Amino acid sequence: MRAAVLGANDGVVSTAGLVVGVAGATDSRFALLTAGLAGLLAGSMSMAAGEYVSVSTQRDSEKAALALERTELATEPQAELVELKGLLEGKGITPELAAEVAEQLTEHDALRAHAQVELGIDPDALTNPWHAAGASFVAFTVGALLPLLGMVLPPPSLRLLVTVLAVLAALVLCGWGSARMGSAPVGPAMLRNAGGGAVAMAVTYAAGSLLGAAGV
Incomplete structure (x- = not known):
């Protein structure tokens, strides 16, 4: 539009x-x-x-960011979990709840969680x-x-x-x-x-x- x-x-x-x-x-x-x-x-x-x-x-920038995030999740999963928890806390979620949500999101789809929370990207809806x-x-x-x-x-x-x-x-x-x-x-x-x-x-x-x- x-x-x-x-x-x-x-x-x-x-x-x-x-x-x-x-x-x-x-x-x-x-x-x-x-x-x-x-x-x-x-x-x-x-x-x-x-x-x-x-x-x-x-679109190329979005794909490059997703590729980097995928690599970091594979090589440093714990650090990425801590990072996701911090990002959720930054949105106003309490530390206890942020830790629980971060763990659940990571178990469900870690890449999607980081793409949406950290990068503001929907992996299934890249710009065309x-x-x-x-x-x-x-x-x-x-x-x-x-x-x-x-x-x-x-x-x-x-x-x-x-x-x-x-x-x-x-x-x-x-x-x-x-x-x-x-x-x-x-x-x-x-x-x-x-x-x-x-x-x-x-x-x-x-x-x-x-x-x-x-x-x-």
């Missing part, structure tokens, strides 16, 4: 900035469509590749880079389609207005979704998201208008 929301938000903002900037320089539907599609494809592939690399690195990459690719594409269609479908006189309104509405929704997932205040998140998108579109439109006026 995190990758999907961030991907959709990036797709909306980056593609909106691109097509609005081009619209400042030309009213050619072909030019707008070409720029928008190029931005959509480049952005979605970049997001997917970046997310894949990032999550793959995280392909899932994250796919979610980012799809979400970016969906987000990018909104400003692209808003710019190429309406008549020339309404393109900019339709695109800006659609983009701001989408960014408000993305801000609301990200805030709800993070249990954060909704209002500031929506304002920040919409404000950032508005600034991006204003800057790119001004740049495009200057280049168009200069005949570049």
Whole structure:
């Protein structure tokens, strides 16, 4: 979900900035469509590749930590039991109860106990880079389609207005979704998201208008 929301938000903002900037320089539907599609494809592939690399690195780190823990459990089981007891005490459990819980967890599944208590990892639910990459690719594409269609479908006189309104509405929704997932205040998140998108579109439109006026 995190990758999907961030991907959709990036797709909306980056593609909106691109097509609005081009619209400042030309009213050619072909030019707008070409720029928008190029931005959509480049952005979605970049997001997917970046997310894949990032999550793959995280997964490799998790697997390395589990391998080290497995080795320590095999070579120093008593020390690991003492360590687990100390970690449980650090969570507020009394020494007597912590010792009992540590022994029971170790007897049941020592690796899982240390992975969850010490490392914060579920050995059966390691992060999946392909899932994250796919979610980012799809979400970016969906987000990018909104400003692209808003710019190429309406008549020339309404393109900019339709695109800006659609983009701001989408960014408000993305801000609301990200805030709800993070249990954060909704209002500031929506304002920040919409404000950032508005600034991006204003800057790119001004740049495009200057280049168009200069005949570049």
